[in-house]
Each structure stands twice: as structure tokens, then as C-alpha cells.
Amino acid sequence: MRPDPLAWWHSEFGEIAPRGHLLRRALSAQWVRFHSLPESKRYAESLDEYAEIEHRHCLVASALFSANEPLYVFRALGEEARLRGKAKHQLAGRQFREAVAVMQPESLGQDEEDRMYVRALVCHWKPDFFEAAIRLLADWKAVGISFVSPATKNIFCPYDGGMDVFTHSIAPEELRARFTDWLSPRPDGL
Template sequence: MSGAPLPDPDPAHERLTRLWQAHRPPGPLLPHELKKVHANRWVRFHSLPESKRYAEDEAEYAILLDRYNTVLDALFAGGEAYVVTTDWGGLSEPTDLSARRAALHPEGTLWTTLDDTDDPDPAFHTRWYFYADRRPWERGCLDPLLRAVADDTLSGVFVTDPDLTRIHHPYDGGADVVLPTPEERDRLRAQHSAWLSALPSGY
């Protein structure tokens, strides 16, 4: 994969871009890759009891939103966070691909792109578009977006602190979380041990 240059980069995102480029591997990552790249600082929390994947009523939505927000508070309370959403399409397609993504993340402006050209067939090459906004963290501010993620009607979302040391990637069924150190990861994991996978892999 490689990052594609933006024609008109948003100056507000330049620092975030520099941090991504300083990471190893350098450049932006797709959210689902975080657990492998940062395995020593990663933990996964399930969003419903008994690892149930999807909510069936408002009581279960309340549980999963509380779990999401409890971990997000632990990562970002009292500070600021970048909220990042993604779209994807062919290499020549326009950037405004998803009306649903834009409706759920209207504050997001195009931050960067990522070209996936690993497949030998050019017909399967893909360009990912990353949209970001920076905001003071407030519990509940992402509930509509998180609910869409939980329903699997929106994916490729993550939240990070301005230094890219704390990352929360929600998905349908739970969230992948990256902490600054293995020790901090272990403390958070111990605080919410009932939300962990029963599998030895942590998945």
C-alpha cells in the first residue's frame, strides 16, 4: 500500500500526517491492521455480554454504547481526539463516495488517501479516503456513529489522541484499542476483564 498525495491538503491535518509518516510501518494504516502492527499494546473488548455481535433491542444498544464510551473516556477524557472515518473506491473515482459516512461525520474533511495496489490485477486496486476532525472529547459525542458501526452499516472508523499513542477502532461486536505502553494496556484490560474474548488470541 502507498499513500497518494492530496491536491489540497487541509493544514489542520498536517501534524497528523507527519505522525503517521513517522510510524513504523510508515504512513496511514487501515483500522483493521492496527491490532497486528501494535500487537504488544493492543487489546480487544467485546461490546455485548457473551461476545454477542449485534444488539437486538434498546437495552442492548445501551450496553454497547456504554462499553464503547467507557473505554473512550479512559483514553480521551479531558483532552482532544481526532475522529477518523474512511471511504474507498477505484483509483480514479471521486472522493465523496458515501453519503452515509458524510451524514454521520459531517465535520470530517479529507485528510489523506491510501492506495492498495498489492493485487497483481489492476482491476482490484483500491484507493482509501481518510476524513478527520479534531474535537474536545465528550462522552456520547459519537453515539450515532458508534451505533452505525455496531450495526455494521459503517466501518473503517477510529479515534486517536493528537499524538497517535491511544487509538480506538470500533467494529460490529467490539473495539480494538491501542495504548501507549504494554503496561497501560494491561491495566485497562484488567479493569474490564469481563469484556474480553475467551479465546487465548484475544480475538
């Protein structure tokens, strides 16, 4: 039987879309944010900085996911682009399913920004796909992506400038201690 990531997400997290800023409100006890570059720099300007972004993201994700572990990759956007011809919704060469779910949790209010169109794909934890996706996210060429383990419910939400992590199998304090230098100096962790 083919896995259904959208049904799985809905059964585990309800109508909260797999997007870092929305999950932070609902799962604040499991949340940790790490920055991609020193001094909270948002965008890379050199190959060394791109290497640092990939290094940090891969290390944090490797703390959450095991080699070849099945993952669900979600894309949650505020609006759904209409594609023409044979174009498909995809990320780094992997195609999202044709189904789309509209999620807007009542508990978070009825703001337009809380309504998300969510697509999903099934893959395995392999750095080659992950690194290509991180590069797109770092350059703001892709947004709203979350990597999720259906086995552990760990959630990795990379964005341009960092990553929001929601952990269920590791204590957030353990991740903070492991990657202390990549935390925000702000009291709210942002």
C-alpha cells in the same frame, strides 16, 4: 495553523492504515480487544443492548481520552466511494476532509485488502458525537473508523461487535484488568 491528521498519522505510523485488523499485526504488544455485548454477541436486538454497547464503548474510550481532548477521527476503507452532487464524506454529521491518502504498507504484503483509502477529521472528545458514531458502527452503517489522540497516540477502533484498542499511555494489562468481563475467552484475544 490547521492540523493535518493524515500527515501526523503518516509520521507516527507510516503506511499502516488506521484500521484495527492492520494495526493488530503491527502493534500487537499494545493491542486489547473488548466485546460490545455479553457472550461475544455481535448485534443488538433491543434498546437495552444498544445501551450496553454505548456504555462499554464510552467507558473504554474514557479510559483512553480526556474530556474535550483533541482527537483525529480516521476512516479507512478498501475502496473510495464516488459521491455525486453536493454529497460529502461524513460520519454522524461531521465532514471528513476532502483529501484522501492511499496507504498500503510494504511490510504487511501487497494484498488488495491491505490497501486503504483514508480520510480524516479533527474533533474533540465529546460523548455526543462518539455515541452517534458508535450506534452507526454497531449497526454496520459505518465501518473502518478509528479515534486517535495525537497527544498520547492511543487508538480506539470500534466495529460491529466490539473495539480494538491500541494504547501507548496505559499498559494493556491495566485495561484488561479494568474491563476483564468484556474480554474474549479465546486464547488469541479475538
